[in-house]
Amino acid sequence: MAKETFTEAMTVAKDPQDSKVTKPKTSFIGFIADKGIFVFTGILVLTAVLFVDGFASLQNVTDVFHRAAPIGIVALGMTFVVITGNYLDLSVVAQAAAAGVILIAVSNAYNLIIAFAVAFVVAIIFALVNGIAVGYFKANAVIVTLATTYIGLGLLRLLSGGSQVFGPADGPIATFGTSKLGPFPYSAVVLVAVTLILTFVLTRTNFGFLIRSFGVNSSATRLAGTNTGLIVIGAFMVTSMAAMFAGFVLAAFSNTAVSNMATGFDFQALAAIIVGGTSVFGGKGSVPRTLLGVVFVSILSNVLVLVQVSYGFQQVAIGSLIVLAVTVDALGRRVSKK
Numbered sequence: 001m002a003k004e005t006f007t008e009a010m011t012v013a014k015d016p017q018d019s020k021v022t023k024p025k026t027s028f029i030g031f032i033a034d035k036g037i038f039v040f041t042g043i044l045v046l047t048a049v050l051f052v053d054g055f056a057s058l059q060n061v062t063d064v065f066h067r068a069a070p071i072g073i074v075a076l077g078m079t080f081v082v083i084t085g086n087y088l089d090l091s092v093v094a095q096a097a098a099a100g101v102i103l104i105a106v107s108n109a110y111n112l113i114i115a116f117a118v119a120f121v122v123a124i125i126f127a128l129v130n131g132i133a134v135g136y137f138k139a140n141a142v143i144v145t146l147a148t149t150y151i152g153l154g155l156l157r158l159l160s161g162g163s164q165v166f167g168p169a170d171g172p173i174a175t176f177g178t179s180k181l182g183p184f185p186y187s188a189v190v191l192v193a194v195t196l197i198l199t200f201v202l203t204r205t206n207f208g209f210l211i212r213s214f215g216v217n218s219s220a221t222r223l224a225g226t227n228t229g230l231i232v233i234g235a236f237m238v239t240s241m242a243a244m245f246a247g248f249v250l251a252a253f254s255n256t257a258v259s260n261m262a263t264g265f266d267f268q269a270l271a272a273i274i275v276g277g278t279s280v281f282g283g284k285g286s287v288p289r290t291l292l293g294v295v296f297v298s299i300l301s302n303v304l305v306l307v308q309v310s311y312g313f314q315q316v317a318i319g320s321l322i323v324l325a326v327t328v329d330a331l332g333r334r335v336s337k338k
Helices: 002-014 028-051 058-083 092-109 112-135 141-160 172-178 186-204 206-216 218-223 228-254 265-275 287-306 311-337
Strands: none
Touching: 028 287, 058 092, 058 186, 058 206, 058 228, 058 265, 058 287, 092 112, 092 141, 092 172, 092 228, 092 265, 112 141, 112 228, 172 186, 172 228, 186 206, 186 228, 186 287, 206 218, 206 228, 218 228, 265 287, 265 311, 287 311
């Protein structure tokens, strides 16, 4: 019986369209949960182009992607953790900040290669601590990653003195932050590159297959002999690597870094993931959909700024959007089981 359950779960995880499992007819709620992000993004863009002055300018569009890049990169990586059913990694706030401070401070003292190496080691440590605690000791992911956030930020403030670090005005970090590939800033190029790489990992590798199958049915995956602890560690490793690159990009924006530079990244990344259609219950989601969620949330924020809506109302709007997306996801799952 367990073997049949695992086979079914693995088939669904690999290619839902090819599954022999009988699926109910798609309801309206199910359609919104699955395809709503495409419809609403199209409506939002069309409305903004027609009625919001300055939205459709090339400068504004490139600026939207430029500003969305760090949070987008974090969200793309965190998608792996969410798909496994561990909900989120709150420590991305500390990880991105640590990467940015290390990039500038260590490169000032030594060089970029050593800075990259130190940031890489720190990212691995975060991933191992989070992954082992959650994957092997079955600790609550929210509690664990909240704890590592405080530990990471505390150590970062102690080591940096809580002060802001600056890179050379004519250095490679500053150059990256202001350079463009055609009309597109390098930050947007990195966002697209990370999307392509992580899409390949999730859909074309055995690791990605196990991530999805674990999210669909963790018990069946475990009964098949898979080391599920390693799967969880791997998911946190992807998130940590993405947070590291997000910290690099964020530091390059202003050629500065400080310990609180990534405040709010956890919530904003989660907003993009959920709005993009990745289920907080695990097993359902994709990297391109997360990118679309990033685009939707970024455009919505940009439109609210252009029409001069206060920041407080913007927070209310984004928070309400998350509540709506989670509710639709839950209703969609309930309808699909009937």
